[in-house]
Amino acid sequence: MPKWLxxxxxxxxxxxxxxAAKKGDAEQIRRFLDAGTAVDARDEWDDTALTWAxxxxxxxxxxxxxxxxxAVDARQYxxxxxxxxxxxxxxxxxxxxxxEQGADVHARHPKEDMEAMGFxxxxxxxxxxxYLESQGGSWRYHQSEATG
Numbered sequence: 001m002p003k004w005l006x007x008x009x010x011x012x013x014x015x016x017x018x019x020a021a022k023k024g025d026a027e028q029i030r031r032f033l034d035a036g037t038a039v040d041a042r043d044e045w046d047d048t049a050l051t052w053a054x055x056x057x058x059x060x061x062x063x064x065x066x067x068x069x070x071a072v073d074a075r076q077y078x079x080x081x082x083x084x085x086x087x088x089x090x091x092x093x094x095x096x097x098x099x100e101q102g103a104d105v106h107a108r109h110p111k112e113d114m115e116a117m118g119f120x121x122x123x124x125x126x127x128x129x130x131y132l133e134s135q136g137g138s139w140r141y142h143q144s145e146a147t148g
Contacts, residue, residue, distance in 0.1 A: 088122075
């Protein structure tokens with residue numbers, strides 16, 4: 001992909017930004033952001049630093065990215081939000097952080113047709129299920145059919 005197109009789309013050609021997010025390296029992320037990297041830059045899989053940090057369980061990095069303006073409900077290439085990824089991987093502190101920062105507990109994965117609570121339930125993360133239920137989340141597939 002041409003560099004000008006990467007820039008136009010908010011993508012960062014330097015994969016070290018996303019590697020730092022996966023590792024939870026807040027200092028490296030700060031350096032990238034201070035140098036002008038877009039907080040919602042996307043990698044070749046259409047993931048943002050927040051989707052990587054959330055799926056890897058790095059709550060402090062999630063807070064930093066959100067404080068710097070990251071879209072709390074950014075979707076990655078398959079359509080998962082940071083909360084869906086965190087719930088599926090059992091990262092309760094990240095799920096709580098995202099809810100506190102205004103993430104949509106009702107955001108549904110377009111392919112799986114489930115909310116984050118459904119992913120947590122399917123993966124056996126009971127405390128996340130209980131927390132998301134307390135926030136109005138649903139575990140059901142095809143919510144409209146289940147309530148109709």
